[in-house]
Amino acid sequence: MSTGSSGLLRYMGRRAIDRAAVIISSLTLQFLLLRVLPYYVLGIDPSFFFLNPNLTEEQREIIRQQFGLDEPLSSQFVKYVLSLLTGQLGFSFYTRRPVYVELMERLPNTVLLLGTSTVLTIVLGLIIGIIAVSKRGTRFDASVIGSSIFISAFPLFYIGLLLLLTFGFYLKWFPIAGSVSRPPPRDPVKYVADLLWHMALPLTALLIASVGGFALFIRNLFLTQLGEDYVVTARAKGLTEREVMLKHVLRNVLAPVITILALEFPGIISGAVITETVFSWYGVGRWLFDAAMQFDYPVVQAVLFIQVVLTVVSLYIADIVIAILDPRVRLR
Amino acid sequence: MEAMSSGKLIALKDFFLELRLYKTGVIGLVILIVYVLIAIFAPIIAPVSPNETELADSYAFPEWFSIFPGYRNMPRNVFICVGYDDWLIKNSDENVFVNEDGESVVIVAQCNDEVAVKSVTLEYQFKYTYDPPKRFSGRIPFEVTIYNATGSYVRIRCFITTPKGRTYELYDSMSIAYNLTKLETPASYDARDIYLKLKLGFSPHDDLGEKILDEKGTYKLKLVVSLLTVKGNGQVRVRLGVKEFRVYGKLYGVLGTDNLGCDIFSNLVYGTRVSLLVGVLASVISVSVGLIIGIIAGYKGGVIDQILMYFTDTLLFTPILPLIIAISVFIGKSLYLEIALIALFSWMGFARNTRAYVMSIRDSMYVESAKAVGASDMYIIFRHILPQLTPIIYITLVMRVPGAILLEATLSFLNLGDPSVPSWGRMLYSARYAGAFFRFMWWWIIPPGLAITFLALAFVMLGHALDEILNPKLRVRR
Numbered sequence: 001m002s003t004g005s006s007g008l009l010r011y012m013g014r015r016a017i018d019r020a021a022v023i024i025s026s027l028t029l030q031f032l033l034l035r036v037l038p039y040y041v042l043g044i045d046p047s048f049f050f051l052n053p054n055l056t057e058e059q060r061e062i063i064r065q066q067f068g069l070d071e072p073l074s075s076q077f078v079k080y081v082l083s084l085l086t087g088q089l090g091f092s093f094y095t096r097r098p099v100y101v102e103l104m105e106r107l108p109n110t111v112l113l114l115g116t117s118t119v120l121t122i123v124l125g126l127i128i129g130i131i132a133v134s135k136r137g138t139r140f141d142a143s144v145i146g147s148s149i150f151i152s153a154f155p156l157f158y159i160g161l162l163l164l165l166t167f168g169f170y171l172k173w174f175p176i177a178g179s180v181s182r183p184p185p186r187d188p189v190k191y192v193a194d195l196l197w198h199m200a201l202p203l204t205a206l207l208i209a210s211v212g213g214f215a216l217f218i219r220n221l222f223l224t225q226l227g228e229d230y231v232v233t234a235r236a237k238g239l240t241e242r243e244v245m246l247k248h249v250l251r252n253v254l255a256p257v258i259t260i261l262a263l264e265f266p267g268i269i270s271g272a273v274i275t276e277t278v279f280s281w282y283g284v285g286r287w288l289f290d291a292a293m294q295f296d297y298p299v300v301q302a303v304l305f306i307q308v309v310l311t312v313v314s315l316y317i318a319d320i321v322i323a324i325l326d327p328r329v330r331l332r
Numbered sequence: 333m334e335a336m337s338s339g340k341l342i343a344l345k346d347f348f349l350e351l352r353l354y355k356t357g358v359i360g361l362v363i364l365i366v367y368v369l370i371a372i373f374a375p376i377i378a379p380v381s382p383n384e385t386e387l388a389d390s391y392a393f394p395e396w397f398s399i400f401p402g403y404r405n406m407p408r409n410v411f412i413c414v415g416y417d418d419w420l421i422k423n424s425d426e427n428v429f430v431n432e433d434g435e436s437v438v439i440v441a442q443c444n445d446e447v448a449v450k451s452v453t454l455e456y457q458f459k460y461t462y463d464p465p466k467r468f469s470g471r472i473p474f475e476v477t478i479y480n481a482t483g484s485y486v487r488i489r490c491f492i493t494t495p496k497g498r499t500y501e502l503y504d505s506m507s508i509a510y511n512l513t514k515l516e517t518p519a520s521y522d523a524r525d526i527y528l529k530l531k532l533g534f535s536p537h538d539d540l541g542e543k544i545l546d547e548k549g550t551y552k553l554k555l556v557v558s559l560l561t562v563k564g565n566g567q568v569r570v571r572l573g574v575k576e577f578r579v580y581g582k583l584y585g586v587l588g589t590d591n592l593g594c595d596i597f598s599n600l601v602y603g604t605r606v607s608l609l610v611g612v613l614a615s616v617i618s619v620s621v622g623l624i625i626g627i628i629a630g631y632k633g634g635v636i637d638q639i640l641m642y643f644t645d646t647l648l649f650t651p652i653l654p655l656i657i658a659i660s661v662f663i664g665k666s667l668y669l670e671i672a673l674i675a676l677f678s679w680m681g682f683a684r685n686t687r688a689y690v691m692s693i694r695d696s697m698y699v700e701s702a703k704a705v706g707a708s709d710m711y712i713i714f715r716h717i718l719p720q721l722t723p724i725i726y727i728t729l730v731m732r733v734p735g736a737i738l739l740e741a742t743l744s745f746l747n748l749g750d751p752s753v754p755s756w757g758r759m760l761y762s763a764r765y766a767g768a769f770f771r772f773m774w775w776w777i778i779p780p781g782l783a784i785t786f787l788a789l790a791f792v793m794l795g796h797a798l799d800e801i802l803n804p805k806l807r808v809r810r
Binding site: 022029030033038042044046149155158162168170289295300304 | 646764792
């Protein structure tokens with residue numbers, strides 16, 4: 001028992017170092033692609049969009065100094081990494097407000113939309129996938145496979161556009177943009193109802209795009225296990241199909257499912273760029289897109305950083321959970 | 333050598349024979365061939381160039397809408413060219429000579445011993461029987477030459493008279509007292525011109541077409557050339573080129589026009605090229621990169637493996653779509669940058685798979701014995717490892733295409749694509765931001781998306797069929 005827990009600790013420690021190194025190298029990559037490549041290699045100067053063209057060369061130089069752009073690249077890089085890692089996300093170039101404050105304004109909306117859609121995707125996907133694999137070979141199974149492959153060929157933004165066109169413009173059942181009416185209703189109950197009304201179309205688009213794929217993933221994952229001896233044994237014991245699936249197979253396929261869930265999690269914070277842009281949802285994803293279009297470096301860097309850290313952390317947690325559930329993993 | 337190639341031919345034939353057994357694969361292949369043919373013959377299929385603007389009024393309906401009663405009388409494109417033979421020329425002055433020069437009309441006024449104003453009227457009648465259009469325009473190429481008669485001037489005016497007799501002045505050159513050529517860049521008038529609207533006494537928000545061409549019947553176009561000649565024996569000469577008059581129709585082409593008056597159908601046809609190019613190229617690059625990195629990492633192992641896999645993980649952990657968006661905004665919009673970015677961020681999964689395969693092959697007995705005989709690394713890779721990888725290479729090549737196509741469409745929809753290349757994503761972008769939704773122009777919104785979907789679907793179906801043919805393990809599972 002003691003060797004087991006120390007093995008787990010050692011595994012966690014080794015993983016933590018690996019993951020932290022990945023954060024640093026991902027930051028390096030982003031620095032290279034967003035700061036070094038455009039300006040130092042291709043000679044594209046983003047300050048062109050910000051500075052008054054009538055400024056003299058000296059005034060420009062002073063402004064560049066204020067932003068620390070006259071320092072050598074290495075010290076710029078160290079500052080960039082250190083301030084991101086210490087949580088100093090800086091100020092937006094456009095609104096001149098702290099990035100953190102702006103993020104907090106948008107976070108509730110994004111968590112609401114993406115959180116709901118992720119939870120619903122998991123629940124619906126598991127249910128549909130398990131039903132499909134229990135009834136494999138039937139018409140239901142075939143239609144699950146067929147429709148999820150068909151939907152996977154649709155661009156997400158197109159699903160959004162079609163929903164907008166039918167339910168927003170033709171039928172006028174749902175609002176065509178925004179996350180809440182202007183002015184927002186005073187009554188809290190009405191406010192929630194209004195928010196849900198605005199959320200219906202983006203949520204549907206996200207669900208259409210993701211449920212089918214997740215159900216197919218679950219179905220194929222379960223299928224790999226059905227020939228295994230323990231399934232045969234369980235069936236031989238006289239367990240119902242439902243018990244076999246939920247009690248035996250689900251446990252054995254838990255590792256990849258947890259990994260997929262861990263990959264979904266960062267999206268809840270960083271939002272869905274496409275869906276939020278199509279439906280003008282006041283969230284982090286659209287914010288990132290708008291900021292990129294406006295060369296708002298601090299915002300872009302901050303959101304990308306948050307997303308990388310969340311991905312790494314949630315996968316790390318997934319690793320640990322899997323290691324606790326399945327001791328074989330630790331030995332690898 | 334010959335035996336080998338014929339052997340390959342037989343394998344290819346077997347492959348197609350087997351593909352026939354998979355209905356989805358055949359459907360996918362057929363759809364794909366149709367798309368490829370459309371891409372190759374785009375210039376023949378598309379009636380006009382996709383970038384040509386003002387082909388008809390903006391937001392025109394498809395031409396086949398005219399079978400519906402509400403659209404039957406919609407204004408069509410009317411394009412009238414009036415040359416020498418078409419004009420009805422009224423010349424009231426004996427000192428003025430009107431001659432023909434090819435299609436153009438040459439008016440020569442001879443100076444005499446008094447200052448006189450002479451005028452020539454050219455008239456043309458045309459029928460207009462549709463509903464009032466929103467917009468019309470005209471071009472008058474002319475050239476004024478004044479020989480030895482300083483002080484003389486010429487004034488050219490253009491009028492339109494409705495069947496009921498209302499007359500509007502569309503163009504007035506004002507006095508031209510010097511040599512002036514407007515043959516290459518003709519003088520023009522346009523119903524969208526606010527000054528023209530104000531001059532004719534309408535509000536800037538009125539559509540002149542609806543106000544002027546609101547009757548059905550015979551309209552008269554009139555050009556009045558007034559010439560003032562000074563004393564002496566100089567000459568004033570006016571050459572009038574072919575006058576154009578056009579009415580911008582509200583019905584055009586297979587799928588109407590967009591906000592700039594471009595043909596939507598031509599854009600749809602040419603969009604095939606971009607999607608196929610991006611999809612195939614990005615997939616080839618990403619599979620090649622993944623293959624090289626996977627083979628090196630898997631075969632060499634050790635430190636090289638760790639470094640490469642660390643790099644792969646870094647890319648896997650990086651949020652791809654936001655990063656691609658930011659890079660393409662910061663660096664600029666270009667098709668090949670787009671392809672490079674899509675390929676750069678999509679090879680990681682295949683590299684990891686390849687590495688795992690290569691590792692399992694590397695440790696097998698026959699590779700060990702090849703090594704023992706003294707085979708070089710290159711020999712082992714090309715002779716023993718690559719042939720075993722070919723099935724997954726083919727499958728991955730096909731399966732990577734839809735992702736690249738969808739990503740390209742997404743980027744173009746966010747207006748990050750190459751603005752000079754017609755693409756389906758960009759069509760949807762302009763549909764969204766130019767008001768196709770408010771106008772319920774489903775013929776602009778639905779086709780590009782379906783084109784993307786079916787192209788992606790063709791590759792997915794082909795990929796699944798390939799998977800089943802080349803991956804015998806899967807068949808056991810069924």
